[in-house]
Amino acid sequence: MQSALFIGRFQPFHLGHLDVVKKILKKNERVIIVIGSAEKNFLPDNPFTAGERFQLIEDSLREAKIPAEKYCIIPVRNVNNYALWVNHINCHVPPYTHLFTGSEIVKACYEGKYHRTHEKTKTGPEIFQLKRILKISATKVRDGILKGKGWEKLVPPACAKLLKSWNTQSRLRDIKETMDYTKYNNEY
Numbered sequence: 271m272q273s274a275l276f277i278g279r280f281q282p283f284h285l286g287h288l289d290v291v292k293k294i295l296k297k298n299e300r301v302i303i304v305i306g307s308a309e310k311n312f313l314p315d316n317p318f319t320a321g322e323r324f325q326l327i328e329d330s331l332r333e334a335k336i337p338a339e340k341y342c343i344i345p346v347r348n349v350n351n352y353a354l355w356v357n358h359i360n361c362h363v364p365p366y367t368h369l370f371t372g373s374e375i376v377k378a379c380y381e382g383k384y385h386r387t388h389e390k391t392k393t394g395p396e397i398f399q400l401k402r403i404l405k406i407s408a409t410k411v412r413d414g415i416l417k418g419k420g421w422e423k424l425v426p427p428a429c430a431k432l433l434k435s436w437n438t439q440s441r442l443r444d445i446k447e448t449m450d451y452t453k454y455n456n457e458y
Contacts, residue, residue, distance in 0.1 A: 274298040274368040275395065277306050277359070277376060279408070281316050282433060283326040284425045286406040288334060291341070294370055301341045302363050303327060308345035314449055317412065317442055320345035326433075330426040356383040372400035416442045 274294045280287060280303075294301045305323050310316035318326070324343050331341060342364070349358045356379050371377055377397055384394025406424050414421025415438050422430045 271300060272298040272368070273300045273302060273364065273366040274370055275302045275304060275359075275363060275366040276370045277304040277373075279306050279310075279316060280323045280327060281318055281408045282411055282425060283323065283330055283429055284406050284408060284411050286402065286404045287327075288330055288426055289404055290370060290400060291331065291336065292334070294368075295336065295340055298368060299340070302366055303341060303343045304359065304363060305343065305345040307348045309347045312445055314445055315409070317438070317445055322436070326429050329428040329432060333426055333428040352379055352382075355379050366395055368398060369395040370398045370400055372402060412442060415439050416446070
């Protein structure tokens with residue numbers, strides 16, 4: 271079975287992510303979606319819990335009519351050690367033949383583990399470097415939510431519905447204010 275691994279923080283899942291999943295499934299029977307840095311939440315760049323990100327992804331894929339047997343979603347904590355990172359990921363996911371990433375660091379970690387220049391044969395998954403076709407980023411989505419404009423068109427409708435129901439603008443504002451306060455105030 272041709273399986274592909276797609277790793278991201280998905281803070282939040284957006285139309286660019288959905289586009290990648292659809293493209294992966296055109297060439298693979300299944301996609302393994304890894305929610306990276308699963309332990310990070312309620313931070314400016316990582317405001318959502320792993321469970322919330324799981325729900326955003328699952329609802330968006332269901333809405334896009336992607337059959338559940340075509341994907342699995344697996345939250346994985348970060349180990350903050352690049353030398354161990356690929357092995358750590360591989361301990362948590364089923365076998366895969368392809369890796370899709372837009373991250374130079376992820377690509378370098380995989381190449382460092384599997385594609386050594388002194389070896390004649392390559393092992394490990396085939397790596398596909400993603401190019402951003404849709405000019406969307408999770409940062410842009412979070413900024414739009416915080417400002418209260420233009421973000422809904424950047425995410426699948428199911429995602430927008432959940433984010434609104436969670437009062438995400440208020441959460442992002444609270445996180446920003448709290449981080450600004452604690453970052454620059456050492457009295458406490």
